Amino acid sequence: MDKQELGAFLRSRRERLRPQDVGLPSGPRRRTPGLRREEVAVLAHISTEYYVRLEQGRAPRPSGEVLAGIGGALRLTDAESDHLHVLAGTAPSRTGLHRRDVRPSILTLLERLPQTAAFVTSAAFEVLAWNNLAAALMQDFAALAPRDRNLARRAFLGSADETLYGVSDAAEFRHHVVMRLRATLARYPTDPAVTGLVDDLRDASPEFARLWQRHDVQAAPMLTKTFRHPAVGEITVDCDSLTLADRDQHLVLYSAPPGSRDAEALAFLSALGAGCRSL
Structure with missing residues (x-):
């Protein structure tokens, strides 16, 4: 408690x-x-x-x-x-470490979604696995150190040149990050990766510290998102996030209606992907 x-x-x-x-x-x-x-x-x-x-x-x-x-x-x-x-303390809490290993079946699924940008995040917003299109739409996560693949760090601590991939809802996403991290900290109160991340963000980001004091724990669903991509311009995608309950992870899917300009832009980017990888 x-x-x-x-x-x-x-x-x-x-x-x-x-x-x-x-x-x-x-x-x-x-x-x-x-x-x-x-x-x-x-x-x-x-x-x-x-x-x-x-x-x-x-x-x-x-x-x-x-x-x-x-x-x-x-x-x-x-x-x-x-x-x-x-x-x-009246609900079960996970007192160990949050999981970073992705199920093999999910890794296979990522490879089978060539028209959908798909990636897996941990309970602490680490990008654990991704497919070609996610790498092309966002960035080549394989070129980053594991610590730098954390979307929460990028959202609050990234430099001016490291925007959130030009997304239209950056402020909403940052609020979403805070709410999910508060719930994650309650589930993993002794995980140094989780506690260290929250401490770093509270110390270095006044915006995170302000949002943290609100004690929000429920985020509104993000149904669409617009990326401003340097190669193809604006791309509006549908957003779906599926909970992988057995490992407390999320499978995030970005797609576009078939035949739309956005779908064509995703198809072009798919050829630029960096391959599916996992930590």
């Missing part, structure tokens, strides 16, 4: 709610944002003292029933509720 993270998460969610969001009268002007602690306690059917101690990181582990009541009081989404249980 991470008491400090649990308290910070509860506080961030409470401060975002308005009385009218939970069916309470707004009343006189408030000096602090969000609901009062006693209001959350009443809605969750627990004592105010216990809820205050939870936010302060001083309470013993709450039961599943208490967490359900708090989740309902704070109007948590399913993803936020799952994250709350992980922080409270």
